[in-house]
Amino acid sequence: MTRPAAADLIWGLLVVIAVALVARATYTADLSAFLPRNPSATQTLLIEQLRSGPAGRLILVALEGADALTRAHLSAQLARELRPDPRFIAVNNGDAASLEREREFLFRHRYLLSETVTAQRFTVEGLRTAITDSLDLLASPEGALIKPLFTRDPTGEMLTILAALGPERGPHTTLGVWSSRDGARALLMVQVRAAGSDTDAQQAACQAIRGAFASSLATIPPADRRGVGLLMSGPPVFAVASRAMIKSEVMRLSGVSAALVAVLLLCVYRSLPALLLTLVPVACGALAGVAAVALGFDAVHGITLGFGVTLIGEAVDYSIYLFIQGAVHWRHAVWPTIRLGVLTSICGFAALLPSAFPGLAQLGLYSVTGLVAAALVTRFVLPGWLPRSFTVRDLSAPGERLARAVQKLRQFRGTLVLVPLLAGAVLYAHRGTLWNRELSALNPTPAADQALDEQLRAQAGAPDVRYAIVASAPDRESALTAAHTLGALLTPLIDQGVIGGFESPARFLPPLATQRARRASLPAPAELSARLQQGLAGLPVSAARLQPFLIDVERSRTAPPLTSADLQGTSLAAAAQGLLVKSGGGWSALLPLSAVASADLPASAVERVRAALAQARGVHAVLLDLKGEADRLYAGYLSEAVRLALAGFGAIVLLLWAALRSIARVARVVAPLALSVLAVAGLLVALGERLTILHVVGMLLIVAVGSNYALFFDRSSASARSGSVPLTLASLLVANIATVLTFGVLASSSVPVLADLGSTVAPGTLLALLFAALLARPAADAAPAAGS
Amino acid sequence: MRRQRRAVGVASTLALAAACAAAAQAAAAPAFDELLRLLAARRHGHVAFTEVQQLAMLERPLQSSGELLYDAPDRLEKRTLKPKAQTLVLEHGVLTARRGQRTYVMELREHPQVAPFVESIRATLAGDRAALERSFRVQFDGTLAHWTLLLVPVDASLAGAVQDVRIEGERDVIRTVQIRQSDGDTSLLTLGPEIPP
Numbered sequence: 001m002t003r004p005a006a007a008d009l010i011w012g013l014l015v016v017i018a019v020a021l022v023a024r025a026t027y028t029a030d031l032s033a034f035l036p037r038n039p040s041a042t043q044t045l046l047i048e049q050l051r052s053g054p055a056g057r058l059i060l061v062a063l064e065g066a067d068a069l070t071r072a073h074l075s076a077q078l079a080r081e082l083r084p085d086p087r088f089i090a091v092n093n094g095d096a097a098s099l100e101r102e103r104e105f106l107f108r109h110r111y112l113l114s115e116t117v118t119a120q121r122f123t124v125e126g127l128r129t130a131i132t133d134s135l136d137l138l139a140s141p142e143g144a145l146i147k148p149l150f151t152r153d154p155t156g157e158m159l160t161i162l163a164a165l166g167p168e169r170g171p172h173t174t175l176g177v178w179s180s181r182d183g184a185r186a187l188l189m190v191q192v193r194a195a196g197s198d199t200d201a202q203q204a205a206c207q208a209i210r211g212a213f214a215s216s217l218a219t220i221p222p223a224d225r226r227g228v229g230l231l232m233s234g235p236p237v238f239a240v241a242s243r244a245m246i247k248s249e250v251m252r253l254s255g256v257s258a259a260l261v262a263v264l265l266l267c268v269y270r271s272l273p274a275l276l277l278t279l280v281p282v283a284c285g286a287l288a289g290v291a292a293v294a295l296g297f298d299a300v301h302g303i304t305l306g307f308g309v310t311l312i313g314e315a316v317d318y319s320i321y322l323f324i325q326g327a328v329h330w331r332h333a334v335w336p337t338i339r340l341g342v343l344t345s346i347c348g349f350a351a352l353l354p355s356a357f358p359g360l361a362q363l364g365l366y367s368v369t370g371l372v373a374a375a376l377v378t379r380f381v382l383p384g385w386l387p388r389s390f391t392v393r394d395l396s397a398p399g400e401r402l403a404r405a406v407q408k409l410r411q412f413r414g415t416l417v418l419v420p421l422l423a424g425a426v427l428y429a430h431r432g433t434l435w436n437r438e439l440s441a442l443n444p445t446p447a448a449d450q451a452l453d454e455q456l457r458a459q460a461g462a463p464d465v466r467y468a469i470v471a472s473a474p475d476r477e478s479a480l481t482a483a484h485t486l487g488a489l490l491t492p493l494i495d496q497g498v499i500g501g502f503e504s505p506a507r508f509l510p511p512l513a514t515q516r517a518r519r520a521s522l523p524a525p526a527e528l529s530a531r532l533q534q535g536l537a538g539l540p541v542s543a544a545r546l547q548p549f550l551i552d553v554e555r556s557r558t559a560p561p562l563t564s565a566d567l568q569g570t571s572l573a574a575a576a577q578g579l580l581v582k583s584g585g586g587w588s589a590l591l592p593l594s595a596v597a598s599a600d601l602p603a604s605a606v607e608r609v610r611a612a613l614a615q616a617r618g619v620h621a622v623l624l625d626l627k628g629e630a631d632r633l634y635a636g637y638l639s640e641a642v643r644l645a646l647a648g649f650g651a652i653v654l655l656l657w658a659a660l661r662s663i664a665r666v667a668r669v670v671a672p673l674a675l676s677v678l679a680v681a682g683l684l685v686a687l688g689e690r691l692t693i694l695h696v697v698g699m700l701l702i703v704a705v706g707s708n709y710a711l712f713f714d715r716s717s718a719s720a721r722s723g724s725v726p727l728t729l730a731s732l733l734v735a736n737i738a739t740v741l742t743f744g745v746l747a748s749s750s751v752p753v754l755a756d757l758g759s760t761v762a763p764g765t766l767l768a769l770l771f772a773a774l775l776a777r778p779a780a781d782a783a784p785a786a787g788s
Numbered sequence: 789m790r791r792q793r794r795a796v797g798v799a800s801t802l803a804l805a806a807a808c809a810a811a812a813q814a815a816a817a818p819a820f821d822e823l824l825r826l827l828a829a830r831r832h833g834h835v836a837f838t839e840v841q842q843l844a845m846l847e848r849p850l851q852s853s854g855e856l857l858y859d860a861p862d863r864l865e866k867r868t869l870k871p872k873a874q875t876l877v878l879e880h881g882v883l884t885a886r887r888g889q890r891t892y893v894m895e896l897r898e899h900p901q902v903a904p905f906v907e908s909i910r911a912t913l914a915g916d917r918a919a920l921e922r923s924f925r926v927q928f929d930g931t932l933a934h935w936t937l938l939l940v941p942v943d944a945s946l947a948g949a950v951q952d953v954r955i956e957g958e959r960d961v962i963r964t965v966q967i968r969q970s971d972g973d974t975s976l977l978t979l980g981p982e983i984p985p
Contacts, residue, residue: 141905144949540848
């Protein structure tokens, strides 16, 4: 077999294998790309919260437009349609019936739920004190609220329960349904059953809400429908929107990039076969890259495919060099330089492989594999396919003009001294605000949607949960017991003003032992009656009036304990499901904490809470600062990316030194790259950008891609047999335009990570070529007018 | 409008001539306007109070006493001293109750059954005609020297508990506030002399 035939055969086999891998791979577009590969214990808790926590399943729904009556009607109709849907655990719109069901549940089970139900409470003295307190309350304006309950609940257990459940932060009510403060929007809160990480289920839930809205709308006369709109917000909505956005962005970006590069090449080559042949290494590279990621990771992330668009811009370079600089010089003159260029690029991308940020690691693997595949195909497969009569347009003439232009520009290369000075000054001036250290830097949700979410949350009184205590236990009952124990330790912190409040599943589902103890503290009827008689002496209420109280106590004394089944049909069922979750072999109870005034707990308060947790014997509980932890996670990614980028840069320098064996030549290759990185960093910061992890990666890519240009200039000046200088220049310019086009397209993306990468690499590679051209030793200095 | 109807009612009962009715109407309206003006002019007040509440389910009336503080236009504080200390503050529509260590907060508009108890007094003290007429049908009787306001909640279904509120006073001083509830329970708040600062 001839060599080309063998190469074709191997190539064919590999393509088949890669196609099979790509076809069988799993693709995701959820937040997993941003979650660490080897999380710490706290990060595991954070990830569990993000994936399956209650906050991740809450959809806020707002109805606006039309008049209040229409909105109230729509709200009721929407709730009616959604409630039977098994995809939702709870649909709350604040209607009186639901609130009534909840109050009815709490009232019926008050002697099992109230923290003040103790043996002491039902002594003569205890009864007297509690009833006296209730009488005082009856005399106040709030008395109107408790008067109907007094004869059944003279010790005020219902108020204890309501007070423990926290102040009513819920939304306002307009015409019997929840509304925004100004009444202009009707509000609903919908809890999805599926975990937040199940984007398909969240999408189905969002669609169900939209569908129910449409059919609810059909129940009102067309004249009333005018201007009625549905707004939805919350993590499920964001997850679905982000996924759709990443999907459509990847399609759009690769389509536009491919089209732009095709037009460019067609203009340059004036040959359709040449264009098609150019795309072969690109397609092979992309295929190999996706196949490698599919092999190396559980799932290929959509973001990786988005990054992959950049491969078009780079892989296309190799065939551009081949076609423009000419197959004649190819193996001896051009390929060695390309080989070194490919190796430097691989060094750059390989530095990303160990990243804990799966998105970066995937980008690294994808690019390394893709570049190797593209380069090998260009070297071993493509030349065999070139038709004998293959020619592209001769670019010698434009190349000559280019060379002369560069020659003229070189006079001004002294001004390059200004680049580090200016960039350094800008970076120094912004040194305090150089980095964006918040995870939100990676958030693909548009700012307008985030603002709407904030607004709806404020209106619905459902603030973003920032702090939660996570208590882990082997089973559900012990998780409840842990929540109950922690509750007792946290309550004093509310009174001391350390925390604003907390939620706990043990409030409406006390552990069985607690329920039994409360039940045991209720006296038998005769005994209670006698104590009541005594306790009421001198008070303006007679025992005969309180007969309903005796009946209710007796009923509670003999009733079976409360289970989660009893919660069904109330919004407390959703709360129980959200705050009591099965996790990795055990159960976790969640106790979300709120701060006193602002959204954040001061450090001293965090310390106090941690100290309280430490007192809980036999309870394994951690205070989780969700935002803080997420930001720490991202800050970790960021500092890691900086380290990896520096390591990649170091590896490239070492590789260059090993290949060129001359410090002066290495310096001439590296200098334009370093200058362009500085210039781009300065430019971004001057434009008000705060640097994120993807900017850092972008800078590494400037070095990885730009080194190819610098190497060609180095070759031109170092070796007389290096081929045509004008043709080299022309091919570099075309290759560079292709790169700038693809990264420029990326910069236009609405996905921040893609845009950050694009806006760094596009100007960076352009400057790298310019600087490399200016700084290169003119070929004439080294060897008189080589090649042409 | 409503006062006009009331005036016409008075006139017809007394079987007076149409001219007399017109005169009565003319007399009542300025007195009410003048009262509201006088009340609105007061920036603050600090008086002692006693309250007696008759509840059907109790054997004896509940008695309490303390001090009432008012700062125009929307801060009302009721400090009960006997039989047990508790403080109730109405400010910007939010009712804050302090009993012992605990503080309870409620938004008045979220609790329409509580609102008439406090809003009647607050709006009268402020001379806030718009607020009064938003929640009640207002009926003025008497003269500026000795007047009675009868406030009937506008929305009977929402207001629920309160049947009417009768406020009596002399010029810019409120003497008594009597609240009748739909179930027959009543409370009588008697305001004492101004407590000097």
